[in-house]
Amino acid sequence: MTRKQKRLSVIVGGLVFLAAATGLTFYALGQKASYFYMPADLATATVQPGQRIRLGGLVEKGSIVRGQGATVAFAVTDHEKSVKVTYTGILPDLFREEQGVITEGTFGQDGTFVADSVLAKHDERYMPKEVADGLKAKGVWVESESQ
Structure with missing residues (x-):
């Protein structure tokens, strides 16, 4: 094997390795x-059973129900539709009604969203970008002048 062929084989081998890693x-x-x-969006989306998604919106007013232990049920809304959510765990301190929230999890057999993480806004001016963009597109959320 010539020097040129060796060099070419090393380069080809490296490219194959990079392609496999990518x-x-x-x-x-x-x-x-x-x-x-x-x-x-869930009305038109095709979400497979067991598929992990992020569900965002506002915590619906009057929907928070505390269950046994650390189980909490609430609804997430965008003022068009609502989705019932159950979560077992410690909620963020700033979790409350009519505040922006993102939940991550899967849909259960009964159509309730079973969240394994809940993220709430962290101060009075912040709204998660995805939630704010979705609510702005529907004309529900308006930025305050202090932002």
Whole structure:
């Protein structure tokens, strides 16, 4: 094998290795992707059973029901549709009615969204970008002048 052929084989081998690593990385990331939906978007979306999604919107007024232990049920709304959510765990301190929230989890057999994480806004001016954009598109949420 000539010097040129050796060099070419090393380069081709390196490119094959990089292609395999890139393919495996995209495959792994595709398995962990969580898609973001607003409640009204779920009517037209095709969400597979067991598929992890992020559900965002506002906590519906009067919907928070505390159950046994750390179980909480509430509804997430975008003022068009509402989705019932159950969560077992400690809620963020700023979680309350009519505040922006993003929940991550899957739909249960009864159509209730079973969340395994709940993210709430962290101060009086912040709204998660996905939630704010979705609510702005529907004309429900308006930015205050202090932002």
